[in-house]
Amino acid sequence: MxxxxxxxxxxxxxxxxxxxxxxxxxxxxxxTSHCLEFAKAFNATNPAPEYAGFRVVxxxxxxxxxxxxxxxxxxxxxxxxxxxxxELVGSIDELLKRCDVxxxxxxxxRVHLKQALPVFKSGKRVFIDKPVAGTxxxxxxxxxxxxxxxxxxxxxxxVRYTTNTAVILSGKYGPVVGAETYGPCSLEATHPDLFWYGxxxxxxxxxxxxxxxxxxxxxxxxxxxxxxGTWKDGRVGTFRGNRDSSxxxxxxxxFKKSVQRVDDYKGYGLMLVEIAKFFKxxxxxxxxxxxxxxxxxxxxADESKRRGGVPVSxxxxxxKARAEAATLSPE
Numbered sequence: 587m588x589x590x591x592x593x594x595x596x597x598x599x600x601x602x603x604x605x606x607x608x609x610x611x612x613x614x615x616x617x618t619s620h621c622l623e624f625a626k627a628f629n630a631t632n633p634a635p636e637y638a639g640f641r642v643v644x645x646x647x648x649x650x651x652x653x654x655x656x657x658x659x660x661x662x663x664x665x666x667x668x669x670x671x672x673e674l675v676g677s678i679d680e681l682l683k684r685c686d687v688x689x690x691x692x693x694x695x696r697v698h699l700k701q702a703l704p705v706f707k708s709g710k711r712v713f714i715d716k717p718v719a720g721t722x723x724x725x726x727x728x729x730x731x732x733x734x735x736x737x738x739x740x741x742x743x744x745v746r747y748t749t750n751t752a753v754i755l756s757g758k759y760g761p762v763v764g765a766e767t768y769g770p771c772s773l774e775a776t777h778p779d780l781f782w783y784g785x786x787x788x789x790x791x792x793x794x795x796x797x798x799x800x801x802x803x804x805x806x807x808x809x810x811x812x813x814x815g816t817w818k819d820g821r822v823g824t825f826r827g828n829r830d831s832s833x834x835x836x837x838x839x840x841f842k843k844s845v846q847r848v849d850d851y852k853g854y855g856l857m858l859v860e861i862a863k864f865f866k867x868x869x870x871x872x873x874x875x876x877x878x879x880x881x882x883x884x885x886x887a888d889e890s891k892r893r894g895g896v897p898v899s900x901x902x903x904x905x906k907a908r909a910e911a912a913t914l915s916p917e
Contacts, residue, residue: 609640609865612685612710614678614701615692616647616663617656620715623854624689624861629670636859644673644684649692653776656693678704687865688712695777696720699728699914706735711868713861714741716789717781718877722885722903723910729874730911740870741877743789745769745835747856750848751793754839764822764840765794771811771827779891780884784811784827786835789880791815794839794848795823797879801897802886813887816897882907 611628613621625642627633647664650656675681678701688705690698695717705712718741719725732739769787773779780788799815809830815823836849860871886898
């Protein structure tokens with residue numbers, strides 16, 4: 587009898603231990619397909635090993651106030667996410683009482699600074715989906731606030747993570763001497779041109795090239811944007827944003843002895859693996875400096891367009907944005 591009782595106690599203790607190991611994920615915003623895909627992965631009956639131990643428990647669905655393509659999605663996503671066991675809450679403060687870590691998923695980058703601040707104050711690790719902010723100045727203010735409150739955060743595009751990209755970054759082909767990336771580049775009037783969707787292809791460019799861009803030149807037509815960056819070491823990287831051609835992501839990457847194609851983007855899975863690692867460790871897979879430079883590249887491209895296509899210094903737009911960021915009260 588004692589043996590049987592001991593076995594039952596062991597099973598119960600194991601169950602309690604397993605329950606205690608679950609990392610409760612809170613979600614802010616419910617107007618992007620990422621919300622459903624992330625919740626399905628984390629809340630699956632038998633999740634993949636990379637996602638085991640996480641569960642999306644609650645969502646604060648409010649995001650954009652005025653982007654119809656975002657706000658119109660929310661009711662439908664509410665119907666789809668609640669059957670996954672996700673509770674709707676009425677405020678970010680309520681959400682923070684129910685979770686250990688946060689996915690900030692609002693599609694509107696302009697609201698991220700306001701939404702992220704209470705998360706930073708709580709000290710809970712947070713992933714902020716693209717675009718991290720609605721302006722370069724807001725981007726800087728976000729990272730400044732995270733640093734001030736000692737809260738781990740990062741942001742990235744899922745296009746950063748592909749099998750071919752990982753092979754290239756391993757150094758198999760030698761140093762990257764240049765890259766040309768391409769992707770969809772739909773526009774949204776409330777955001778600078780490349781911030782809304784061009785960011786995916788720009789992030790892929792920086793993933794392959796690394797930081798160190800000095801100047802940017804942009805050519806813009808109704809159907810296409812081309813932004814050419816010259817790096818401080820003389821390398822050239824190009825992003826082509828498409829509105830009149832196929833909806834596809836990819837890149838040609840140049841080495842001294844070969845050219846390699848990256849056209850194997852498969853969706854959100856590899857990024858979600860990195861998010862899970864970040865939630866466990868607090869170590870961001872993408873540095874603040876790289877994300878900031880990505881946004882500075884896009885802002886420099888916008889400024890080049892305004893000036894008729896002349897080269898614009900990344901340092902120049904950063905200096906201007908830093909001055910503006912200082913006026914954005916994090917409170």
